[in-house]
Amino acid sequence: MKSRHSYKSLLTHPEFINWVKDPDTDSNNFWNNWLKSNPERKEEFFRAREIILSLKFRSSEPPDHLQDDVLEVILRENVVASPTRSFPAFYRMAAAIALIAVVSVLVWQFVTREYIPSAPAAVKIITKENPAGRKSQHRLPDGTRVWLNSESVLRYPETFADSMRIVDIQGEAFFDVMENSRQPFVVKAGNTSTRVLGTSFNLSTFDPQGQVKLSLLTGKVSFSNDEKMWTMKPGEELTYREHDRSATKQVADVLTAALWKEGILDFSSAGIDEVTTRLERWFGIQIDMAGEPAYDWKYSGAFDNKSLIQVLDQLSFTEGFSYTIEDQVVSLKFKKTEL
Numbered sequence: 001m002k003s004r005h006s007y008k009s010l011l012t013h014p015e016f017i018n019w020v021k022d023p024d025t026d027s028n029n030f031w032n033n034w035l036k037s038n039p040e041r042k043e044e045f046f047r048a049r050e051i052i053l054s055l056k057f058r059s060s061e062p063p064d065h066l067q068d069d070v071l072e073v074i075l076r077e078n079v080v081a082s083p084t085r086s087f088p089a090f091y092r093m094a095a096a097i098a099l100i101a102v103v104s105v106l107v108w109q110f111v112t113r114e115y116i117p118s119a120p121a122a123v124k125i126i127t128k129e130n131p132a133g134r135k136s137q138h139r140l141p142d143g144t145r146v147w148l149n150s151e152s153v154l155r156y157p158e159t160f161a162d163s164m165r166i167v168d169i170q171g172e173a174f175f176d177v178m179e180n181s182r183q184p185f186v187v188k189a190g191n192t193s194t195r196v197l198g199t200s201f202n203l204s205t206f207d208p209q210g211q212v213k214l215s216l217l218t219g220k221v222s223f224s225n226d227e228k229m230w231t232m233k234p235g236e237e238l239t240y241r242e243h244d245r246s247a248t249k250q251v252a253d254v255l256t257a258a259l260w261k262e263g264i265l266d267f268s269s270a271g272i273d274e275v276t277t278r279l280e281r282w283f284g285i286q287i288d289m290a291g292e293p294a295y296d297w298k299y300s301g302a303f304d305n306k307s308l309i310q311v312l313d314q315l316s317f318t319e320g321f322s323y324t325i326e327d328q329v330v331s332l333k334f335k336k337t338e339l
Contacts, residue, residue, distance in 0.1 A: 009227065010044065010045065010048035010049075011048050011051060011052065013226070014195075015027070015030075015164075015186065015193060015195070015224075016031070016048065016052075017052060018163055018164055019031050020049050020052040020053060021052070021163070022161060022162065022163040022164070024123060024157070024161040024164075024166070025123045025125060025157060026123075026125075026156075026157060026161075026166040026167075026168070026188075027161075027164070027166060030166070030188055034191070034226055037191065038226070123157045123158060123159060123161075124157065124158040125155055125156070125157055125158070126155070126156055126157070126158055127153065127154070127155050128148055128153070128154040128155075129152075129153045129154075130148050130149065130150050130151065130152050130153075130171075131150070131151065131284060132150050132151050132280060132281050132282075132283075132284035132285075133150055133281075133282065133283050133284020133285070134150055134284070135147070135148065135149055135150055135260070135261070136148045137261075138154065140156055140160075140165075140167070140178075141156075141157075141158065141159055141160055142160055142165055142178050142180065142183070142185075143178040144165070144175065144176065144177045144178045144185065145175075145176040146167075146173055146174070146175055146176075147173060147174040147258075147261035148171075148172075148173050149171055149172035149173060149204075149260055149261075149281075150171075150281045150282060150284070151171050151206075151281050152169070152170060152171025152172050152173060153168075153169070153170040153171060154167065154168070154169055154173060155167065155168040155169075156168070160183065162183070163183065164183060164184055164185075164186055165180075165183055165184065165185045165186065166186045166188065167185075167186070167187055167188070168187075168188045168189070169187055169188070169189050169203060169205070170189070170205060171204075171205060171206060172202070172203065172204040172205070172206055172260070173202075173203055174200070174201070174202045174203075174258045174260075174261045175187065175196075175199075175200065175201055175202075175203070176200045177196050177197075177198050177199050177200065177219075178198060179197055179198025180197065180198065181197050181198075184196065184197055185197065185198075187203060189203060189205050189212055190205065190210075190212065190242065191225050191226065191242070192212055192223065192224065192225050192240060193223070193224050193225075194214060194221055194222070194223050195221065195222045195223075195224070196219060196220070196221045196222075197219070197220075198219055199216070199217075199218050199219020199220060199221055200217045200218045200219065201214060201215060201216045201217060201218075201219075201221060202214070202215040202217070202254070202257040202258045203215075204257070206281075209241075209243070210241070210242035210243060211239055211240060211241055211242070212239070212240040212242070213237065213238070213239050213240075213257070214232070214237065214238045214239075214240070215236075215237045215252065215254040215257035215258070216232045216233065216234055216235070216236050216237070216238075216254060217234060217254055217255070217258065218234050219234065220232065220233060220234075223238055223240065223247070225240075225245055227245065228245075228247075230247050230249065232249065234254075235251055235252070235254055236249050236250065236251060236252070236254070237249070237250055237251075237252035237254055237257070256268070259302070263304065263305040264302055264303065264304050264305070265278070265282055265302065265303040265306070265311065266301075266302040266303075267299050267300055267301055267302070268300050269298040269299070269300055270297065270298070270299045270300070271296060271297050271298070271299075272293055272296075272297040275297065275299055275315070276289070276332075279308075279311065279330075283308045284328065285308065285328050285329065285330050286328060286329045286330070287329075287330045287331075287332060288329060288330070288331045288332070289331075289332045289333075289334070290331065290332065290333045290334070291333060291334035291335075292334060293319060293320070293321070293334050294320070294334070294335075297319060299315070299318070299319065301314070301318075308325075308330075309325075312325075312330070316332075320334065320335050321333060321334045321335065322335070
């Protein structure tokens with residue numbers, strides 16, 4: 001059960017604070033989705049938002065001393081005014097009180113320059129989507145370069161907000177982020193966020209079990225969900241598991257994680273399910289299998305810009321199967337083993 005003080009975690013969450021202070025379309029979508037996924041935290045969510053808003057804006061109500069000064073001026077004018085005025089004293093006093101309220105607010109707002117910002121204008125969201133068999137490269141409004149893998153979707157605003165650069169990714173992408181210390185770069189992937197200033201990293205959400213894998217090549221990043229944050233250094237790889245909302249970090253050969261953007265299909269002790277799934281995504285094909293392999297696959301190898309036939313020829317020779325291709329369907333037939 002959540003603690004009644006758990007709203008304090010939102011008060012110290014940098015992205016929540018930035019959203020409250022400077023909302024835009026991307027952050028609105030993210031926090032609305034977060035609220036739908038965490039309905040039990042609705043009360044603390046709005047309480048934290050109210051607290052931050054109360055700190056952001058000073059009251060536009062003029063202080064007592066200013067109201068007193070205005071009242072003194074108006075009463076002084078009434079004292080020296082001619083007693084032959086046709087308006088009764090009651091109406092003159094009512095007008096004076098109304099004038100106090102109007103003048104006090106106008107003077108106070110003029111002196112302090114207080115204002116309540118209007119709702120942000122709608123920002124056009126650009127969507128880049130690759131089907132199976134296609135990869136693409138994109139340059140974002142800030143100059144950041146993104147390599148988008150097959151069966152992946154990238155969404156970003158036509159113009160970034162002043163305080164933060166937020167994009168959304170499904171699938172896999174490699175980012176070479178343009179450095180800007182005043183405008184952090186944030187990649188949303190499901191319920192997670194990767195926050196950077198200027199760096200290069202690979203982010204993948206392909207895992208069918210809901211894992212997110214982040215490989216950091218250069219710079220420094222922070223990875224977070226709505227409860228915890230992890231920081232990473234170059235050469236580290238982080239694996240986040242959605243089912244228990246935990247993460248592990250390890251030193252890894254992070255360069256291999258980004259080989260796909262160079263056209264290199266790399267396998268490391270891959271089982272048959274991983275191999276066939278990645279081949280389907282890479283070449284935009286469907287793979288059917290007749291029979292089963294005689295043993296569990298642990299295939300390792302790399303194919304540098306090879307065609308589908310070249311890859312299948314190598315795999316069939318190593319793993320012992322034959323294949324046929326008809327349209328976009330590849331049929332694998334495994335050789336029977338004799339007892």
